Amino acid sequence: MNQSTCISIQSVDKSFGKKKVLDSIDLNVQTSEIFGLLGPSGAGKTTLVRMIAGIDTPSSGRVTVLNTPMPDLTIMQRIGFMAQSDALYTELTARENLDFFAGIYGLRGSKKAERIKRVMEIVNLSEEMNKVVRNYSGGMKRRLSLAISLLHEPEILVLDEPTVGIDPILRQSIWAELEKLSAQGVTILVTTHVMDEADKCHRLAMMRDGKIIAIGSPNDMKEETQASSLEAAFLAYGGAAR
Numbered sequence: 001m002n003q004s005t006c007i008s009i010q011s012v013d014k015s016f017g018k019k020k021v022l023d024s025i026d027l028n029v030q031t032s033e034i035f036g037l038l039g040p041s042g043a044g045k046t047t048l049v050r051m052i053a054g055i056d057t058p059s060s061g062r063v064t065v066l067n068t069p070m071p072d073l074t075i076m077q078r079i080g081f082m083a084q085s086d087a088l089y090t091e092l093t094a095r096e097n098l099d100f101f102a103g104i105y106g107l108r109g110s111k112k113a114e115r116i117k118r119v120m121e122i123v124n125l126s127e128e129m130n131k132v133v134r135n136y137s138g139g140m141k142r143r144l145s146l147a148i149s150l151l152h153e154p155e156i157l158v159l160d161e162p163t164v165g166i167d168p169i170l171r172q173s174i175w176a177e178l179e180k181l182s183a184q185g186v187t188i189l190v191t192t193h194v195m196d197e198a199d200k201c202h203r204l205a206m207m208r209d210g211k212i213i214a215i216g217s218p219n220d221m222k223e224e225t226q227a228s229s230l231e232a233a234f235l236a237y238g239g240a241a242r
């Protein structure tokens with residue numbers, strides 16, 4: 001692992017019962033990189049990011065984050081994790097949800113107020129702060145989950161399909177924010193099905209059936225396969241049509 005490696009996955013396998021869902025995964029994500037995991041449903045993306053976030057463990061192999069074997073509670077505090085299904089208290093308002101999670105991360109007083117204001121601006125929900133989350137749309141809940149993952153200014157963001165259900169304009173502005181965070185040194189790992197989102201990643205791992213079928217920058221992948229789009233490159237590497 002070199003000095004700027006932030007996340008290292010070495011020979012990781014994962015089985016649920018007899019079913020092997022991750023098979024010999026090797027992957028390094030560099031500090032400050034926006035790294036994408038792209039692949040069809042069931043490829044193993046969520047299983048892999050859960051290990052990086054420290055909430056699941058491999059059957060064999062090593063997952064190391066910030067030079068520390070995972071899971072590790074101290075490192076987990078330095079990660080912002082946005083799961084695929086929203087973990088929100090739907091009977092509370094957005095502000096009450098943010099307040100609760102900010103408390104878990106040890107934010108207090110004016111710093112807490114400032115962070116709550118800022119993350120809600122990022123996801124364009126400032127006007128909806130006092131609404132009960134039960135009355136939020138699916139896309140609004142996704143945005144609130146993203147806001148929560150950003151609250152404690154984590155050095156690493158692990159985002160599982162962060163923009164599902166979010167309209168294209170807001171999706172653009174969220175990506176602009178991710179690019180800003182990356183320029184400030186935040187490492188971002190994002191899973192996606194969406195090709196134009198994958199195109200925005202600095203590097204990608206294409207996954208299928210628990211295996212990585214290609215790793216590289218979107219441009220390198222397109223050049224290597226002489227494909228005009230990332231979707232065509234994915235198919236050329238042996239990905240399934242979706």
Ligand SMILES: Nc1ncnc2c1ncn2[C@@H]1O[C@H](COP(=O)(O)OP(=O)(O)OP(=O)(O)O)[C@@H](O)[C@H]1O
Pocket residue numbers: 016021039040041042043044045046047048084
């Ligand atoms: N707890 C579990 N028990 C049994 N099988 C599981 C479990 N979690 C995941 N799987 C299986 O592992 C495989 C990979 O699932 P995973 O959710 O990681 O894929 P994914 O690429 O994230 O898919 P999606 O894009 O639909 O979220 C699937 O076949 C899934 O059914």
